Amino acid sequence: DRVESPQAMDLPLEFAIALLKDQDGKIDLNLPVSxxxxxxxxxxxxxxxxxxxxLITNIVSxxxxxxxxxxxxxxxxxxxxxxxxxxxxxxxxxxxxxxHVAAAMKKRPQLQLEIQGxxxxxSDGMALRSQALKREFTGRMGIEIKPGENxxxxxxxxxxxxxxxxxxxxxxxxxxxxxxxxDDYAKSVAARKKAAKSNAGTFKPLPGEFHQQLYARLExxxxxxxxxxxxxxxxxxxxxxxxxxGKHGLAAARVLIKDSAPAGEVxxxxxxxxxxxxxxx
Numbered sequence: 459d460r461v462e463s464p465q466a467m468d469l470p471l472e473f474a475i476a477l478l479k480d481q482d483g484k485i486d487l488n489l490p491v492s493x494x495x496x497x498x499x500x501x502x503x504x505x506x507x508x509x510x511x512x513l514i515t516n517i518v519s520x521x522x523x524x525x526x527x528x529x530x531x532x533x534x535x536x537x538x539x540x541x542x543x544x545x546x547x548x549x550x551x552x553x554x555x556x557x558h559v560a561a562a563m564k565k566r567p568q569l570q571l572e573i574q575g576x577x578x579x580x581s582d583g584m585a586l587r588s589q590a591l592k593r594e595f596t597g598r599m600g601i602e603i604k605p606g607e608n609x610x611x612x613x614x615x616x617x618x619x620x621x622x623x624x625x626x627x628x629x630x631x632x633x634x635x636x637x638x639x640x641d642d643y644a645k646s647v648a649a650r651k652k653a654a655k656s657n658a659g660t661f662k663p664l665p666g667e668f669h670q671q672l673y674a675r676l677e678x679x680x681x682x683x684x685x686x687x688x689x690x691x692x693x694x695x696x697x698x699x700x701x702x703x704g705k706h707g708l709a710a711a712r713v714l715i716k717d718s719a720p721a722g723e724v725x726x727x728x729x730x731x732x733x734x735x736x737x738x739x
Contacts, residue, residue, distance in 0.1 A: 467511050474514040476568035476737045477521055489513060521735050525562040539698055540728035543578065544585025546693040548701060556698060559733065560706035570738035571702060572714045575695030576721035577687040578729045586690065587680040591626075591673075598622045614666030614673065623669050627676055639675075643668045691718035694731045712738050 460466075478485045491509045493500055517524050526533035536559055539552045548556070563569050596602075596609045599622060603609045613619055627636050647663050654661035695715045703710040714736065721729055 467507070469511060469514045470518050471514065472737050473735070474518055477517050477524055477566060477735070479568055480565055481567050487513070522733075525559065525566075528562045528565055529558055531558060537733045538730045539694075539733065540730050541694055542585075543581035543727065543729055544589055544690070546690060546697050548697055553701065556701045557706060560702040560708045563702075563708055563712065568738055570712050570714055570736040571708070572716055572734040572736050573695045573698050574716040574732045574734070575691035575693070575698075575718045576729060576731055577691040577718065578721045579687060581727065582687055582690060582729055583682060584677070586682055586686055588677050590682070591677055591680045594626065595622060598626070612673065614669040616666075620666070620669045623672050623676070627672055630676065630679060630681075636672075639672065640668070643671070687720075688718045691731070698731060698733075 475485070478487070480486070489506075489509055491505050493502075493505045520533075522533040522536045526536060534555070536555050539555060540549065541547070541552075542549070559571065563571060592609060592612075593603065595612065599619070601609060614623075624636060627639075647661075650663075651661045692715070695718070699710070699713045699715055702708045703713050
């Protein structure tokens, strides 16, 4: 229990014990200490106290390093589970991470896993817009796709596809905007033909080029619901929870899903969800 004393160390002892105590209720430590017994100020008690204090400080600041050591592996980013933009599907390397986390937690029954799903506004937003547009487009074409199913590439040279794209664009902007885009595209084609001719060459636009550009504009402008990004982040957290509790048998009561949050700037394409530990009571 916490005591009020100027000599007492301010340490998260309850969390440290949860990290250290095994399924048999034991804490087994190899804690080497050293000191000069000939020093008049030598105190074995102070030496041990300082060593234990340093140990606790180190493990609570890097708990996943300890968890990795339990299994004889590097922590290898065990505190981060990465997802492709717009997806809540676990990738094989991330499934392996969660397998390790669940195995370690079974060795530490007082630990609770805390999961925070995250979203990246730019990359996740673009991916969700693309998915929503493709669902709308395939629905207009009378094609049924299952959740998560990829309907494949769109043939932008197909006249029926072009008509549906133009209808969608007019619905989400205006007929005047579509007409202006067509005029700008015709001018662009004329300019490229002229440039090619001046170099003794010829130019012919690719079939469906304009409608491919139209589709790209629709992707950028396609609306998202206010809760689309937080909902994706929460779904990622639930998928992680289901993986460790359902697939790997960790008690569901030992898993806590925290409020979703933006991931901010990410250094690579994948979007992280964050794992942390607490004390299970």
